[in-house]
Amino acid sequence: MLYIDSISKGIVIDHIRPGNGFKIFKYLGLNKADFRVALIINAQSKKYGKKDLIKLENVMDLDLTMLGFIDPNITINIIQDEKVVKKIKLSLPEEVEGIIKCKNPRCICSEERQIVHRFVLIDDKKGIYKCDYCEQIYSWEG
Amino acid sequence: MRHLIDPMDISMTELKDLLDLAEEIIKKKEDFNQVCKGKILGTLFYEPSTRTRLSFEAAMLRLGGSVIGFSDAGVSSAIKGESIPDTIRTVSSYVDIIAMRHPKEGAPKLASYYSFVPIINAGDGGHYHPTQTLTDILTIRLKKGQLSNLTIGLCGDLKFGRTVHSLIKSMSSYGNKFILISPQELQIPQYIKMELFNKNSSFMEVESLEDVIDKLDILYMTRVQRERFFNEEDYIRLKDSYILDKEKLKLARKDLCILHPLPRVNEISYEVDDDPRACYFEQVKYGMYIRMALILRLLGVM
The missing domain is CATH 3.40.50.1370 (Aspartate/ornithine carbamoyltransferase)
Structure with a gap:
C-alpha cells in the first residue's frame, strides 16, 4: 500500500478520471512547483473503481472553468488545520473561451485574427458544445 | 438592444x-x-x-x-x-x-x-438568412390565412439550403406536415430531422415531385446551387432532377401556392410564371x- 501523508493546509483535487491526473498536473504547471505536490494515479475509488488525485501543500488560485472543462467529475477540497473546510464539486462550464478552437473552415473564426474562440454548452450530460458563431458542434468525448 | x-x-x-x-x-x-x-x-x-x-x-x-x-x-x-x-x-x-x-x-x-x-x-x-424565413412565413400566412395544418412540400437542395432549414424549424412549431422532396444526395441533414421528431409535426421523404404534388398546400422550390457542389459532374447530374413545369402542375391542387427564395436557375420553367399558383414574385414584395x-x-x- 502506497502511503501519502495527509496535508495540514492546501488543496486536494479529488475524483479525477483516471488518465486526466497528469493532464491537470501539467496544466497547473505543478512540475515547476516549489511546494510539496503529490500526483496519485489509479488510486482506489468507491465511486469509480479507480481515480487520480492531486494533493498540493499550498494554496493557489485554480481556474475552475478550465478544470471543470478538462474533467467535470472533479471535487476540490480546501484543507485547513487538517480539516476539509470547503468542498467544491465541479461541472462542465456553460461557456469556454479560448480553450477549444473552432475547426469549421467556413466559420468567421477562421478569418478574423483577434477573435476569441467561444463555445457554449448545449448538452451537459453528453458534454456537447457548439461554436458561439457558426454553431459547429464540439463533443468532449470526441 | x-x-x-x-x-x-x-x-x-x-x-x-x-x-x-x-x-x-x-x-x-x-x-x-x-x-x-x-x-x-x-x-x-x-x-x-x-x-x-x-x-x-x-x-x-x-x-x-x-x-x-x-x-x-x-x-x-x-x-x-x-x-x-x-x-x-x-x-x-x-x-x-x-x-x-x-x-x-x-x-x-x-x-x-x-x-x-x-x-x-x-x-x-x-x-x-432570417429575413428570408420571415418573408416565407409572411407569404404563407397571406396566401393561406393560417400557419398550421398545412402540407408543405420542400423540393430540391434540402441539404445545403439554409432557407429550407430555417423554414422547417419555424413552421414545425405550428403543427404542419412536411413532404421533403429531394435526391438522396441532397436530403435534409439528420439534426433537422431530429428536431422535427421532437415537435408535433410529421414528415416524409420522397424522391419524386410528381408522386406527391397533388397533396400539397405549399410547394417550396429551391435552387440547386453550383457553389455547394464539390465537383461539376454531380452538379450536372442533379441540377435538372426537380424542375417544375406545366405538365407536373396539372397534377397539383387548384389552391397550391408555389414559393421560391429566388433567384431561380431553371427549377421552375418560365411557363409556370403565368399560373395563378405561382406566388414567388409576390413573395419578393412581401x-x-x-x-x-x-x-x-x-x-x-x-
Whole structure:
C-alpha cells in the first residue's frame, strides 16, 4: 500500500478520471512547483473503481472553468488545520473561451485574427458544445 | 438592444407581432412613409447579393429613412484588412441600424458583440438568412390565412439550403406536415430531422415531385446551387432532377401556392410564371414589407 501523508493546509483535487491526473498536473504547471505536490494515479475509488488525485501543500488560485472543462467529475477540497473546510464539486462550464478552437473552415473564426474562440454548452450530460458563431458542434468525448 | 441573427431569436409572439405589422403596412402604406425620417440604415455587404440589399434599401426608403453602405468587400478596399469589430464600431457610430451580409458563418453574431446599433443578419454563408424565413412565413400566412395544418412540400437542395432549414424549424412549431422532396444526395441533414421528431409535426421523404404534388398546400422550390457542389459532374447530374413545369402542375391542387427564395436557375420553367399558383414574385414584395416591419421594431420607432 502506497502511503501519502495527509496535508495540514492546501488543496486536494479529488475524483479525477483516471488518465486526466497528469493532464491537470501539467496544466497547473505543478512540475515547476516549489511546494510539496503529490500526483496519485489509479488510486482506489468507491465511486469509480479507480481515480487520480492531486494533493498540493499550498494554496493557489485554480481556474475552475478550465478544470471543470478538462474533467467535470472533479471535487476540490480546501484543507485547513487538517480539516476539509470547503468542498467544491465541479461541472462542465456553460461557456469556454479560448480553450477549444473552432475547426469549421467556413466559420468567421477562421478569418478574423483577434477573435476569441467561444463555445457554449448545449448538452451537459453528453458534454456537447457548439461554436458561439457558426454553431459547429464540439463533443468532449470526441 | 435587439439584434436578429438567427431566425430562432424571434419568439412565436414576436413573430405574430411582426407579421401583423407587415400586414398593416401593406394595407396603409402611406401611414408609414415618414416614420423613419432622419434614420439611416447601413448595408454592409461583404458578399454581393443585389436582391437582398435592394430589398433592405427599398424597405428603409419606403419608411422615409436613408441608406449608406457598401455592396462588395473588394470595392471598399478600406474595409479589407480591417477587423469586423473595428468596421462595426466605426459604421455603427454613423447609422441607426445595420443589415450585414458576410460569406463566413457567424460574422453577424461577432458584429453584434461590438455594434452600438441593432444588427440584422442578411445572410452569413450557408448558415442563417432570417429575413428570408420571415418573408416565407409572411407569404404563407397571406396566401393561406393560417400557419398550421398545412402540407408543405420542400423540393430540391434540402441539404445545403439554409432557407429550407430555417423554414422547417419555424413552421414545425405550428403543427404542419412536411413532404421533403429531394435526391438522396441532397436530403435534409439528420439534426433537422431530429428536431422535427421532437415537435408535433410529421414528415416524409420522397424522391419524386410528381408522386406527391397533388397533396400539397405549399410547394417550396429551391435552387440547386453550383457553389455547394464539390465537383461539376454531380452538379450536372442533379441540377435538372426537380424542375417544375406545366405538365407536373396539372397534377397539383387548384389552391397550391408555389414559393421560391429566388433567384431561380431553371427549377421552375418560365411557363409556370403565368399560373395563378405561382406566388414567388409576390413573395419578393412581401419580403420588403416584412423588412420594413422588422426595421421598425428593432429601431423601436413603432
